[in-house]
Amino acid sequence: MKKILVVDDSGVQRKMIIQIIQKAGFQNPILEAGDGAQAIQTLATNFQDVGIVLCDWNMPNMNGLEFISAIAKVPAVACIPVVMVTTEGTADKIAEAKAANPNLAGYIAKPFTPEVLQSTITPILQSNI
């Protein structure tokens, strides 16, 4: 079963996202990272098992845009579907994220409901088992 990588500098946000995933019935193993740099380290050893990345935008060290831009340039991880989960929900920001990573598979603006998160990630995980 593919792993889900949750990248957010807020531990509370990560916990909330993970709870929604698990309440929705997904039993996929979950990995966590507190910023883009940590997420890259996590992917370095787990990239073959990761089926989706849920990524915050505003984070220290390496932000979400820098992170998705970086992985888009590395063939081994470029194909991993990325869903941004962020307060940066304007059309400009969404376009910027799409330009940074063509595999952007979804965009969830905070605050969001469990239903939105569930309906966004369900088809991605189902097509990527």
Ligand SMILES: [Mg+2]
């Ligand atoms: Mg943040």
